[in-house]
Amino acid sequence: MKHLLSTADLTRAEAVQILDIAGEMREAGTRVVKKLPALRGRTVVNLFFEDSTRTRISFEAAAKRLSADVINFSAKGSSVSKGESLKDTAQTLLAIGADAVVIRHPDSGAPARLAATDWINLPIINAGDGTHEHPTQALLDAFTLRRQLALRDGVSATGLGLDGLKVAIVGDILHSRVARSNLWLLNTLGASVTMVAPPTLLPVGAEAWPCAISYDLDEVIADGVDALMMLRVQGERMNAAYFPNPREYSRYWGLDDARLAALDAAGAETLIMHPGPMNRGLEISSAAADSPRSTVLDQVTNGVAVRMASLYMLLSGDLI
Amino acid sequence: MNYLIQQARILGSEPQDVLIADGRIAQLGSIEPGADTQVVDGRGLVLLPGMVDPHTHLREPGREDAETVETGTRAAARGGYTAVHAMANSTPVADTAGVVEQVYELGRKAGWVDVRPVGAVTVGLEGKQLSEIGAMADSRAQVKMFSDDGICVADPLLMRRALEYVKAFDGVIAQHAQEPRLTEGAQMNEGEVSSVLGLPGWPAVAEESIIARDVLLAEHVGARLHVCHVSTAGSVEIIRWAKARGIQVTAEVTPHHLLLTDEKVRTFDPVFKVNPPLRRQEDVMALRAAVADGTIDVIGTDHAPHPAESKECEWGAAAMGMTGLETALSIVQHTLVDTGLLTWEDVARITSATPARIGRVADQGRPIAVGEPANLVLVDPDARWIVDPYAMATKGRNSPFAGMELPGSVRATFFHGHPTVLDGQLATPRPADA
Numbered sequence: 001m002k003h004l005l006s007t008a009d010l011t012r013a014e015a016v017q018i019l020d021i022a023g024e025m026r027e028a029g030t031r032v033v034k035k036l037p038a039l040r041g042r043t044v045v046n047l048f049f050e051d052s053t054r055t056r057i058s059f060e061a062a063a064k065r066l067s068a069d070v071i072n073f074s075a076k077g078s079s080v081s082k083g084e085s086l087k088d089t090a091q092t093l094l095a096i097g098a099d100a101v102v103i104r105h106p107d108s109g110a111p112a113r114l115a116a117t118d119w120i121n122l123p124i125i126n127a128g129d130g131t132h133e134h135p136t137q138a139l140l141d142a143f144t145l146r147r148q149l150a151l152r153d154g155v156s157a158t159g160l161g162l163d164g165l166k167v168a169i170v171g172d173i174l175h176s177r178v179a180r181s182n183l184w185l186l187n188t189l190g191a192s193v194t195m196v197a198p199p200t201l202l203p204v205g206a207e208a209w210p211c212a213i214s215y216d217l218d219e220v221i222a223d224g225v226d227a228l229m230m231l232r233v234q235g236e237r238m239n240a241a242y243f244p245n246p247r248e249y250s251r252y253w254g255l256d257d258a259r260l261a262a263l264d265a266a267g268a269e270t271l272i273m274h275p276g277p278m279n280r281g282l283e284i285s286s287a288a289a290d291s292p293r294s295t296v297l298d299q300v301t302n303g304v305a306v307r308m309a310s311l312y313m314l315l316s317g318d319l320i
Numbered sequence: 321m322n323y324l325i326q327q328a329r330i331l332g333s334e335p336q337d338v339l340i341a342d343g344r345i346a347q348l349g350s351i352e353p354g355a356d357t358q359v360v361d362g363r364g365l366v367l368l369p370g371m372v373d374p375h376t377h378l379r380e381p382g383r384e385d386a387e388t389v390e391t392g393t394r395a396a397a398r399g400g401y402t403a404v405h406a407m408a409n410s411t412p413v414a415d416t417a418g419v420v421e422q423v424y425e426l427g428r429k430a431g432w433v434d435v436r437p438v439g440a441v442t443v444g445l446e447g448k449q450l451s452e453i454g455a456m457a458d459s460r461a462q463v464k465m466f467s468d469d470g471i472c473v474a475d476p477l478l479m480r481r482a483l484e485y486v487k488a489f490d491g492v493i494a495q496h497a498q499e500p501r502l503t504e505g506a507q508m509n510e511g512e513v514s515s516v517l518g519l520p521g522w523p524a525v526a527e528e529s530i531i532a533r534d535v536l537l538a539e540h541v542g543a544r545l546h547v548c549h550v551s552t553a554g555s556v557e558i559i560r561w562a563k564a565r566g567i568q569v570t571a572e573v574t575p576h577h578l579l580l581t582d583e584k585v586r587t588f589d590p591v592f593k594v595n596p597p598l599r600r601q602e603d604v605m606a607l608r609a610a611v612a613d614g615t616i617d618v619i620g621t622d623h624a625p626h627p628a629e630s631k632e633c634e635w636g637a638a639a640m641g642m643t644g645l646e647t648a649l650s651i652v653q654h655t656l657v658d659t660g661l662l663t664w665e666d667v668a669r670i671t672s673a674t675p676a677r678i679g680r681v682a683d684q685g686r687p688i689a690v691g692e693p694a695n696l697v698l699v700d701p702d703a704r705w706i707v708d709p710y711a712m713a714t715k716g717r718n719s720p721f722a723g724m725e726l727p728g729s730v731r732a733t734f735f736h737g738h739p740t741v742l743d744g745q746l747a748t749p750r751p752a753d754a
Binding site: 087105106116117129130131177204205206209 | 510519637
């Protein structure tokens with residue numbers, strides 16, 4: 001594995017290996033001394049062309065726990081705002097002595113472009129590009145699901161996939177890099193996926209995706225589902241006529257108290273996931289977000305472990 | 321200097337000799353070389369009328385870093401062209417007699433091909449007020465084609481007025497069909513590939529709805545409409561319907577839309593970023609069929625050179641457009657001739673005769689017959705070559721065909737009897753006072 005750009009590039013064996021390594025990293029994170037020496041002397045650059053405190057600090061924590069040096073480069077207030085190109089920025093980082101680049105960019109394909117060109121020859125980790133992919137989010141979601149199920153069943157998660165699992169991804173699929181990365185990875189790991197959204201927030205062409213598509217969240221819940229991944233609804237979508245108003249969105253596609261009660265009444269073991277940050281009261285109610293079903297904070301913890309595993313695999317060479 | 325082309329296959333027919341003297345075709349048949357006559361070996365080669373591009377971006381004035389009239393017309397000559405229509409989206413915009421005469425003069429002085437400036441339909445391409453169409457038509461540049469290309473004349477009333485008004489000058493409106501609201505922020509064809517790549521989609525309906533509206537407007541006011549760079553199967557259906565109704569509509573397709581699909585975008589390499597976007601394989605096949613059955617009339621390159629920095633970036637930041645002048649004939653051969661859809665006679669029609677007629681370009685697109693102007697191109701259909709953008713005459717290095725092996729090479733181009741290309745190499749321009 002030279003880069004981590006898209007979950008579609010991962011074989012099942014590679015994906016399982018990342019999750020297994022993440023499992024070991026997570027165990028290390030529970031010790032008093034959390035730091036591992038694996039990447040001592042290596043420099044990881046967090047190249048963020050888009051605001052994202054959560055993802056950036058998660059990568060920063062991951063790199064630091066592996067003893068790597070971290071340089072945070074934020075487009076705001078940098079030369080990028082003065083018109084510097086991606087190529088020049090990347091080459092500057094190379095000249096500074098970076099060993100790996102973690103890139104978040106508002107344009108779909110920017111990390112793939114960095115990886116494909118001869119501008120720099122460094123491992124690239126996609127930390128979210130436009131509405132394309134966010135592979136480490138999908139990996140941490142898969143890790144969270146795998147771990148929760150193993151705990152429930154009293155078995156070791158190591159080596160397992162997500163075979164037979166039913167996952168519904170709910171919300172703004174059209175603009176979601178999280179949905180796309182999860183779609184490919186969940187399929188690779190053997191889970192079945194249903195995308196649930198208003199038709200305006202499903203991309204034309206999604207009919208060809210390896211998933212079911214539904215406009216009816218209640219029906220999907222009634223059919224039984226192992227996990228509900230609720231996606232954030234961006235504020236700017238509300239002004240662009242994708243749906244009439246937030247209240248109507250919430251009534252049809254939000255995980256509100258009534259739907260939470262329906263899960264409880266059915267005795268379902270459904271997990272509630274959200275990549276954060278949440279719009280409480282819009283796509284998810286406070287009761288749902290704070291319920292025992294919610295894995296929201298567990299996802300954050302696991303995110304560090306998965307990113308440690310990703311950095312470790314890319315920087316310490318050829319495990320596969 | 322006279323030129324004797326020996327044993328060339330005129331429009332692909334049986335080999336014969338062609339004598340060029342004083343800028344015209346002097347004699348056809350079996351001819352002995354006389355004094356002061358340079359012999360050009362035409363054995364195995366096909367002789368076609370010089371190509372006429374209805375759609376070229378020469379970038380001058382304003383973006384001489386991307387292309388100049390000099391470099392763009394060199395590229396045209398190398399590609400087998402003897403005339404190009406220079407689109408109006410320069411800086412300043414070609415919306416006055418002054419600018420179109422400037423471009424016309426630059427072309428005349430360069431001497432590689434006839435440069436026919438296209439006039440903007442609206443002032444500054446802003447879609448608000450008609451530009452001085454009459455003044456441009458009556459200028460030395462003799463503008464007959466008007467287009468806001470790059471931008472759609474989206475206002476239906478303004479489009480109606482433009483179609484009506486150009487009738488007074490025997491003009492034609494060349495429409496860039498792109499409904500602006502349906503394509504806000506659009507980056508690539510909307511469909512399966514865009515759904516995976518997460519790039520904002522550019523729906524086919526944004527093109528088709530404008531074409532449908534415009535053919536109805538053209539019918540209503542009895543005007544000539546030319547549709548630039550048709551890219552979808554649905555557009556083809558609408559144009560076919562319009563032609564069956566007798567509407568005066570002509571349509572153009574680019575070489576790249578005859579070969580490439582949106583699958584190329586999976587690379588995220590902006591060399592494949594173009595307006596209109598690369599579409600699906602079904603569209604490519606429908607466009608080829610439409611050329612074969614005459615629904616699409618002409619090949620337009622939409623040659624759009626860009627400096628390196630406009631493409632050496634992420635997809636979203638990149639400029640739209642591809643170079644095309646030096647690969648057009650090869651792509652036409654590859655997609656239409658070698659597939660059995662067209663004869664060389666058909667190629668002459670779609671690359672020369674019909675575009676010259678649409679643009680009312682005198683002395684271009686004429687039959688290869690005694691007494692006609694010697695605007696000719698000699699093609700080796702059996703040659704194969706690998707596209708190298710750095711070996712091209714255009715300043716633009718943004719060829720989507722880079723690295724591809726293509727059939728057909730231009731061996732010679734004669735521009736009013738003067739060889740601008742000989743032995744496959746650029747020769748000399750035709751002196752401006754000739």
